[in-house]
Amino acid sequence: xxxxxxxxxxxxxxxxxxxxxxxxxxxxxxxxxxxxxxxxxxxxxxxxxxxxxxxxxxxxxxxxxxxxxxxxxxxxxxxxxxxxxxxxxxxxxxxxxxxxxxxxxxxxxxxxxxxxxxxxxxxxxxxxxxxxxxxxxxxxxxxxxxxxxxxxxxxxxxxxxxxxxxxxxxxxxxxxxxxxxxxxxxxxxxxxxxxxxxxxxxxxxxxxxxxxxxxxxxxxxxxxxxxxxxxxxxxxxxxxxxxxxxxxxxxxxxxxxxxxxxxxxxxxxxxxxxxxxxxxxxxxxxxxxxxxxxxxxxxxxxxx
Amino acid sequence: xxxxxxxxxxxxxxxxxxxxxxxxxxxxxxxxxxxxxxxxxxxxxxxxxxxxxxxxxxxxxxxxxxxxxxxxxxxxxxxxxxxxxxxxxxxxxxxxxxxxxxxxxxxxxxxxxxxxxxxxxxxxxxxxxxxxxxxxxxxxxxxxxxxxxxxxxxxxxxxxxxxxxxxxxxxxxxxxxxxxxxxxxxxxxxxxxxxxxxxxxxxxxxxxxxxxxxxxxxxxxxxxxxxxxxxxxxxxxxxxxxxxxxxxxxxxxxxxxxxxxxxxxxxxxxxxxxxxxxxxxxxxxxxxxxxxxxxxxxxxxxxxxxxxxxxxxxxxxxxxxxxxxxxxxxxxxxxx
Numbered sequence: 001x002x003x004x005x006x007x008x009x010x011x012x013x014x015x016x017x018x019x020x021x022x023x024x025x026x027x028x029x030x031x032x033x034x035x036x037x038x039x040x041x042x043x044x045x046x047x048x049x050x051x052x053x054x055x056x057x058x059x060x061x062x063x064x065x066x067x068x069x070x071x072x073x074x075x076x077x078x079x080x081x082x083x084x085x086x087x088x089x090x091x092x093x094x095x096x097x098x099x100x101x102x103x104x105x106x107x108x109x110x111x112x113x114x115x116x117x118x119x120x121x122x123x124x125x126x127x128x129x130x131x132x133x134x135x136x137x138x139x140x141x142x143x144x145x146x147x148x149x150x151x152x153x154x155x156x157x158x159x160x161x162x163x164x165x166x167x168x169x170x171x172x173x174x175x176x177x178x179x180x181x182x183x184x185x186x187x188x189x190x191x192x193x194x195x196x197x198x199x200x201x202x203x204x205x206x207x208x209x210x211x212x213x214x215x216x217x218x219x220x221x222x223x224x225x226x227x228x229x230x231x232x233x234x235x236x237x238x239x240x241x242x243x244x245x246x247x248x249x250x251x252x253x254x255x256x257x258x259x260x261x262x263x264x265x266x267x268x269x270x271x272x273x274x275x276x277x278x279x280x281x282x283x284x285x286x287x288x289x290x291x292x293x294x295x296x297x298x299x300x301x302x303x304x
Numbered sequence: 305x306x307x308x309x310x311x312x313x314x315x316x317x318x319x320x321x322x323x324x325x326x327x328x329x330x331x332x333x334x335x336x337x338x339x340x341x342x343x344x345x346x347x348x349x350x351x352x353x354x355x356x357x358x359x360x361x362x363x364x365x366x367x368x369x370x371x372x373x374x375x376x377x378x379x380x381x382x383x384x385x386x387x388x389x390x391x392x393x394x395x396x397x398x399x400x401x402x403x404x405x406x407x408x409x410x411x412x413x414x415x416x417x418x419x420x421x422x423x424x425x426x427x428x429x430x431x432x433x434x435x436x437x438x439x440x441x442x443x444x445x446x447x448x449x450x451x452x453x454x455x456x457x458x459x460x461x462x463x464x465x466x467x468x469x470x471x472x473x474x475x476x477x478x479x480x481x482x483x484x485x486x487x488x489x490x491x492x493x494x495x496x497x498x499x500x501x502x503x504x505x506x507x508x509x510x511x512x513x514x515x516x517x518x519x520x521x522x523x524x525x526x527x528x529x530x531x532x533x534x535x536x537x538x539x540x541x542x543x544x545x546x547x548x549x550x551x552x553x554x555x556x557x558x559x560x561x562x563x564x565x566x567x568x569x570x571x572x573x574x575x576x577x578x579x580x581x582x583x584x585x586x587x588x589x590x591x592x593x594x595x596x597x598x599x600x601x602x603x604x605x606x607x608x609x610x611x612x613x614x615x616x617x618x619x620x621x622x623x624x625x626x627x628x629x630x631x632x633x634x635x636x637x638x639x640x
Binding site for chain 2: 040211
């Protein structure tokens with residue numbers, strides 16, 4: 001996701017420099033502080049909005065509920081993607097974070113990212129505020145880069161909230177100590193937490209790829225609800241297709257295929273093959289869909 | 305954006321020749337120019353070969369019935385919509401090619417106010433100011449306060465936009481265009497939906513802005529709303545400009561009539577007919593006719609010589625509203 005940030009910021013650079021030279025000369029500031037100012041404004045807008053805060057609150061509450069449920073009744077011989085973590089949970093609360101991420105990646109986390117990314121451009125277009133920003137002028141490249149950077153930050157925040165809430169609930173409900181990895185060897189607690197941090201970043205990168213798809217869809221409509229529904233639908237279709245054996249040929253190319261490969265980080269040595277494949281997939285999705293978003297947004301008539 | 309500027313090569317190259325750091329001198333003294341501006345939406349030709357010329361320092365009334373293409377034109381002026389053909393220049397710089405450089409000097413209100421309903425008026429203006437890369441964040445608070453004060457919204461600055469009345473929303477939108485000193489202000493239907501009091505306030509505000517030498521382009525579907533403040537007008541009908549010029553030129557296009565108040569209308573009518581005046585109409589104690597080359601003095605003399613008692617004689621200024629309706633057509637004949 002950091003690659004996307006550094007790739008989009010300089011795109012607004014030359015225009016900014018030209019603007020500073022011929023502008024009214026109110027402030028001799030560089031394009032970077034100006035970009036950061038708009039970025040801060042965008043973050044305030046996203047994190048100041050009650051709807052988004054409610055989403056984050058739900059995202060924080062769910063790991064606690066999962067933790068309580070697993071404390072009360074440990075599922076016997078449970079299948080599913082989270083089962084290997086659930087087996088470990090009774091011995092170590094750290095695993096609640098991995099269980100929560102696995103379960104919530106199915107729907108809840110994609111939903112939060114779909115809401116914010118689907119709303120990003122379509123919401124401004126629908127309310128008419130887009131024309132205000134563009135006539136300021138915010139600059140189309142600059143505005144789009146700010147929008148995407150804010151989506152990435154929101155995705156990272158949602159993942160962090162899940163992990164922090166589950167670590168807190170895990171510590172309260174289960175014992176905490178050295179972490180036994182999926183490969184069988186045990187590492188100190190600090191080492192385990194560092195691995196959880198990397199898992200968080202990996203999942204945030206996965207959701208940033210979905211956010212890029214969301215940003216692109218958002219530039220095609222003035223109706224944020226339609227955009228949000230479309231993004232969610234793409235995520236769900238991808239997950240379903242990923243579980244149908246007949247689609248094995250296309251599965252590596254699906255946006256959600258690599259999402260749960262973060263379990264590689266919990267082996268020793270770390271299986272980097274899957275992780276790198278996953279990061280490559282996310283990176284490609286980000287590049288392709290940010291390009292689509294830019295192609296659409298830079299050429300479209302703003303009639304709303 | 306570069307693809308869209310392909311059609312404006314001539315303007316781009318002339319602008320590029322000027323040193324970038326100097327405010328470009330516009331030799332024509334025009335704040336807004338468009339040439340052959342054309343935009344088609346699906347099957348509908350919204351704007352058709354438009355050639356606007358808005359002199360610097362003028363208050364330009366951009367008139368036309370609803371749906372005549374005013375808002376589409378304004379959106380093209382501001383780079384929101386890309387034209388199919390033709391060129392736009394604001395303050396001597398091509399749009400959309402130089403939009404990033406020119407638009408900071410242009411304040412605008414397009415198609416009614418649009419803000420975040422869950423933010424206060426002040427927070428909404430802060431959001432707009434944050435998007436402006438040429439705005440100094442150090443002075444933002446003071447500038448936002450001054451803009452709110454100028455439109456009389458300072459006391460409601462902390463209220464959520466959702467709670468604003470229509471008039472307050474409209475004024476907040478005007479405040480947004482006043483966040484920085486501007487050379488050109490484009491206001492699209494700024495009095496739309498306002499009560500007569502609100503309309504008067506907006507008019508006074510525009511007049512005040514214009515006294516600072518700022519060019520104002522204000523669109524309206526009601527001539528009466530802008531007639532008192534405009535120096536120039538452009539009248540649109542079905543995407544075309546049917547009149548453009550000073551208000552005086554518009555008035556002079558009207559046919560001047562002479563009205564004679566007299567106790568002897570028949571005799572007066574005969575004299576007027578003898579002088580070759582056309583379209584003579586007699587009414588109760590009054591005769592009127594279309595004035596051509598004859599002067600009122602000459603007519604008065606002839607009437608007196610013919611022993612017609614003249615109780616009053618006048619050449620009323622042509623009614624602008626009638627001229628306007630004459631140019632744009634009566635209502636309800638929906639264009640398109």
